Amino acid sequence: MIRKLNEADREDLMELVGKNPAINLYIIGDVENFGFEQDFMELWGESDSVDGPLKAVILRFYGSYLPYSEGPFDAEGFAELLRRNKNAEMISGSLEVVRTLSKWLNIRQEKEMLFAELTEMNEEIRTAASAPVPIQKATTQDVDAICTLTDVISEFTSSPEDARKTLHKTLESGTGRTYFVEQNGEVIATASTAAENSRSAMIVAVATHPEYRGQKLASRVVAQLCADILAEGKSLCLFYNNPQAGLIYKKLGFRDIDKWSMTYLHKENQLTGAGI
Missing domain, CATH: 3.40.630.30 (Gcn5-related N-acetyltransferase (GNAT))
Incomplete structure (x- = not known):
């Protein structure tokens, strides 16, 4: 029943x-x-x-x-x-x-x-998180700047309005966090979590501006997210279908557990x- x-x-x-x-x-x-x-x-x-x-x-x-x-x-x-x-x-x-x-x-x-999972800290995350790239933690005031980046990424299918609404609600409710890299007043790389709970968090919305790719900026941001959440005693999950992205995540210690x-x-x- x-x-x-x-x-x-x-x-x-x-x-x-x-x-x-x-x-x-x-x-x-x-x-x-x-x-x-x-x-x-x-x-x-x-x-x-x-x-x-x-x-x-x-x-x-x-x-x-x-x-x-x-x-x-x-x-x-x-x-x-x-x-x-x-x-x-x-x-x-x-x-x-x-x-x-x-x-x-x-x-x-x-x-x-x-579908991949990361359950413990490792040397790759420590190394990537220690790279000299300034990482900022977003507030609701940063929503438009972050979404201005994701608007130009073809893999992101949400409308500009829905993307801003969703991110604003996530940050406001505390159900996720967003880290980003900024240069000359423009967000050039970002990564977020969603559905944070007492046990885990989901990595989502990883993006790098097309003009700044190849500098490992996304790896740096994801590594910082992972380091901070693992330090809170939580595990991390993500899903992907891009083989290149998969190589980056596996290098950071993620392992595939399901489809x-x-x-x-x-x-x-x-x-x-x-x-x-």
């Missing part, structure tokens, strides 16, 4: 997702930071009975959904939740789980990436009931 979760389910939910805290970083972070009673966020869980332990869970955060299960789950039932929401846009999560759910939906596009999918939905899901 599938039911909507609330605060009374926190312990059972954390027991389930805590078995794989790296993959479940977003679920853990969103529950810790926002709880269960938010208009933009909902959670449903599957169990064999009303009082039985949770065996699968799915998070809605605005129009994005993130499922998790350790084994077989009611993919058709979870898909029905998405079909009821006319604003459902995307499913993300472990590739195997997302593809199981996607069979019941009308998919527009899938983006497959590698990650970002799967985009056709709006027809709400009209046709795909998969039925």
Whole structure:
């Protein structure tokens, strides 16, 4: 059976997702930071009975959904939740789980990436973080300058307005941090975290201005982020599909632990009931 979760389910939910805290970083972070009673966020869980332990869970955060299960789950039932929401846009999560759910939906596009984790400090991070490049920690006043850089990076698909809104909310809420390098009043390299929680953080939005590439600026910024977060007793995660970026992350000590999918939905899901 599938039911909507609330605060009374926190312990059972954390027991389930805590078995794989790296993959479940977003679920853990969103529950810790926002709880269960938010208009933009909902959670449903599957169990064999009303009082039985949770065996699968799915998070809605605005129009994005993130499922998790350790084994077989009611993919058709979870898909029905998405079909009821006319604003459902995307499913993300472990590739195997997302593809199981996607069979019941009308998919527009899938983006497959590698999911990597860093759990301890190493000499490469110490060396990169000690390079003589001044790193600044962003405040909400730096949002426009940082997004002016990401606006020109083709890999960043968010609209300028959405990018600024998202970064401002992340910095304001404390659910992530952003470091950057500035030259002549212009941000030339940046990296951020998202979904920070008591156990881990996700590295996101790594970018270097095209005119300043080849100077290891992104490595310097990412290394500083990693050093600071590891010093807080947390691990780091990231996903990537760029082999060159993968080499940089692996040099810093990240190791691949899973495959990650970002799967985009056709709006027809709400009209046709795909998969039925």
